[in-house]
Amino acid sequence: MRISELSRATGVAIPTVKYYLREGLLARGNATAPNQADYVAAHAHRLHLIRVLREVGGLSIGRVAAVLAAIDDASLPRHELFGVAQRALAPPSAGSASAQVTLAEAEIDLFLADLGWEVSAEAPARRSLAEALVALRKLGRDCGAEVFLPHAQAAGHIAEQEVSGVGAEGDRAAAVEKLVVGTVVFEAALVALRRLAHEHYSGLRAALYTPGQ
Amino acid sequence: MRISELSRATGVAIPTVKYYLREGLLARGNATAPNQADYVAAHAHRLHLIRVLREVGGLSIGRVAAVLAAIDDASLPRHELFGVAQRALAPPSAGSASAQVTLAEAEIDLFLADLGWEVSAEAPARRSLAEALVALRKLGRDCGAEVFLPHAQAAGHIAEQEVSGVGAEGDRAAAVEKLVVGTVVFEAALVALRRLAHEHYSGLRAALYTPGQ
DNA sequence: TATAATGGATACTGCTACTATCTGATTCGG
DNA sequence: CCGAATCAGATAGTAGCAGTATCCATTATA
Incomplete structure (x- = not known):
């Protein structure tokens, strides 16, 4: 497969493919001549993965x-895959937290302990949750971490099912990829479904179908 | 309150405040002289809202x-608030969908009908969900819309509680704001909680605490 | 009154994610 | 076997976004 076929097969423009090659996201094809390289199915798969992470997951190239x-x-041991994948997927947390966020993080820790969840102190999602709490307060809602209880329960439910569904089968690389794709794609799906459910449970369907009223 | 006080009170740099003024996100203060304007608490609140939407919600300035x-x-009637807020929050869906996505959208419609959910055909989240399904397929997972069932149930649970919690009290603007903030902030919280739950339910805590092994 | 800060306009910057162009092979249709 | 098209790779350029910086003629302040 040459670069133009790779491009056609994946729907990614040739200059973009070249850009990914330059950035090291995509391995170079097997060179058969100074200006000829052979790409295989694995390249197309990797390209699809890159695009899904970018477009569905909203991840930056970095x-x-x-x-x-x-x-x-x-070289990564299997039992560290999940952690490494999570860390790699996490948004680049903006350096040092404000005093407010640090305080909120402590509240979040208590909340998680009440739930019986054990998470590492470095989990990036801890910070995100604290920031969400601070955001609510900045906007005048005087609430504690317990506002998140319904969401925690729902998240716990899904996570339990998802984790049990990820078997140890397949080779290592395939397993991490499955983990990453699951995290990213089902996150997008969950968010979309919540919004659809909002629409359903609020009574706005009629309003949308008859916008004139 | 002058601009420097507004800046200090909210933690937003003065040039950034000026940028928001230029873009019309923030109303100008009440001018008391050619180079003096008075800002009030509402300006600080609006500034906080802008930052939360940007940083927690990840929305573009537009x-x-x-x-x-x-x-x-x-002029928006109350019963359209939810729909308008959702549309405004939705990511700018990339124009026309590919054939694959269009096909997936039909499957999603069936899936939603099975759930008994009634959503408008223009809901942006429908497209997002279809794109998630297409992403899974591009990566070699041969699955139907029913893979999303656990997530749909969880999302339904939360949404039901959230919708019932949003009363009709307060003035209209405050109500939309509450809707928007709830959608954005609790979405971020839900996503963070899911990741934390992943960490808890997979057995990786020990691995993270003793990374040397 | 000297110094600093203000509001507003205009111009500039840094970053990201691509695009475009160039070059010297190489392949392919006739 | 020849000329047009395509190729891989390198280098340079672009568009858009979200601020930043600078300038100005005031106005507040020590």
């Missing part, structure tokens, strides 16, 4: 690179 | 502007 590095790193 | 326009539009 973050995609980190995720791919985790997928490719054969 | 999208923030659309959301604020919906909040400020006094």
Whole structure:
């Protein structure tokens, strides 16, 4: 497969493919001549993965690179895959937290302890949750971490099912990829479904179908 | 309150405040002299809202502007608020869908019908969900819309509680704002909680605490 | 009154994610 | 076997976004 076929097969423009090659996201094809290289199905798959992470997951190219590095790193022990994948997927938390956020993080820790959840102190999602709490307060809602209880229960439900569904089968790289794709794609799906459910449970369907009223 | 006090009170740099003024996200202060304007608490609140939508919600300035326009539009009837807010918050869906996505959308419609959910055909989240399904397929997972069933149930649960919690009290603008903030902030919280739950339910805590092994 | 800060306009910057162009092979249709 | 098209790779350029910086003629302040 030459670059133009790869491009056609995946729907990614040739200059973009070249850009990914330059950035090291995509391995170079097997060179058969100074200006001829052979790409195989694995290249097309990798290209699809890159695009899904970018477009569905909204990851930057740099973050995609980190995720791919985790997928490719054969030295990672299996039991660390989940953590590494999560860290690679996490948004680049803005350096040091404000005092408000640090305070909120402590509240979040208590909340998680009440739930019986054990998470590492470095989990990026801890910070995100604290920031969400601070956001609510800045906007005048005087609430504690317990506002998140319904969401925590729902999240716990899904996560339990998802984790049990990820078997140990397949090779290591395939397993990390599955983890990453699951995290990213089902997150997008969950968010979309919540919004659809909002629409359903609020009574706005009629309003949307008859916008004139 | 002068601009420097507004800046200090909210933690937003003065040039950034000026940028928001230029873009019309923030109303100008009441001018008391050619180079003196008075800002009030409402300005600080609006500034906080802008930052939350940007940083927690990840919205672009353009999208923030659309959301604020919906909040400020006094002519919107109350029963359309939810729909308008959702549309304003939605990511700018890339024009026309591919054939694959269009096909997936039909499957999603069936899936939603099976759930008994009634959503408008223009709901942007429908497209997002279809795109998630297409992403899974591009990566070699041969699955139907029913893979989303657990997520749909969880999303339904939360949405039901959230919708029932949003009363009709307060003035109209405050109500839309609450809707928007709830959608954005609890979405971020839900996503963070899912990741934390992943960490808890997979057995990776020990691995993270003793990374050397 | 000297110094600093203000509001507003205009111009500039840094970053990201591509695009475009160039070059010297190489392949392919006739 | 020849000329047009295509190729891989390198280098340079672009568009858009979200601020930043600078300038100006005031106005507040020590």
